[in-house]
Amino acid sequence: MTDSVDDPADAFDVLGDETRLAILRALADADDPLPFSRLRERAGIRDSGRFSYHLRRLCEYFVRETDEGYELGHAGSRVVAATTVASGDTESQSATADTGECPVCGDEDCGKLFHVHLSPPWREG
Template identity: 60%
Template sequence: MTADAEDAFAAVADELRVRILRELWDADDPLAFSDLRTRVDVRDSGRFNYHLGELRGRFVEQTDDGYELRFAGQKLVAALHSGVYTEDASVGPVPVDGTCFDCGGTLEARYEDELGRVECTDCGMNLVGGGVPPAFVDGREDDLAAAIDGYLRTQIRQCADGFCPQCSGPTTGFLEENDYGPQAVFECERCGAAFRGIASMLALDHPAVVAFYHDHGRSVRNARIWELRWFDDVERDGDAARVTVTVDGDELELVVDDSLAVSVA
């Protein structure tokens, strides 16, 4: 973090400036100075101009057609809508259809402290878990587990595609061993965030696995992680990990190398 970051946070540390950003977000087109001031409901033109000036250049762009949000302003307002900075949501625990693929125990989903989890009530294994914005679980109380699963799978895809879900910086991947077997680890070169999960998570979107499921009249993308009985069938194979995907008794073997590249064995 640099002094520029401190200046950016200071620029929006005012309720009036946040209102300006929200009004520009809601506008379909750029807004003239007077129209924007009317929407924000500030009578003092000088005071309004000062606060608008503090946003201009970094969060707000002045064009021939009026004022509009820059990309940074859009990202900031979107973050406010996500509820990460403004909401303290809690959902569950709620029962989940299916059983733990480690011990066969019952499952439940919960969301609290910005963390979503699907875990086993018997052995305590966390089958799916990670940070989830409150907005993503809003209205999904009846399907909480699926919402958590879907959100975290999008993060896996982002990491595998080479960019950090937190800051969009470049990621590098490698294998790591723990009590649950070979783990895939992605680290961001920019912010230092790390994302970990069992190596089989990299097979979820591999073309061979998608086709394998399709050939059996199924969709791996519609299946929840805890429904994939092969998900923990991962073994270390030298510097790589071997994943065995099983559908209707048929098997497909994949290899995840130390850089997390996936190939058919």
């Protein structure tokens, strides 16, 4: 069964919380996937229940859970890149900037910050 998103704005609504942005930043700064407790620690969130809730919301669109832990999905990487550019933070731009082929559409330097999907790609099928 495929979960569909009734309103694509829901994906952007998920980003409207500082806790979720802290989680995305912590993942962007990590070299490898982070286990739950390590990610919570790096994001600076003491309450594990609160953290779990916000992480689940991010996993709907922007974060992937792997066997090793959590990592940014493509959309999450794009959000971090967009917020880095918007804030003028040039030091961290190199860590999140696109290089080469777009992993979504396959075009060289497609230039799109977001590819909009009505359902998260990992939930299809």
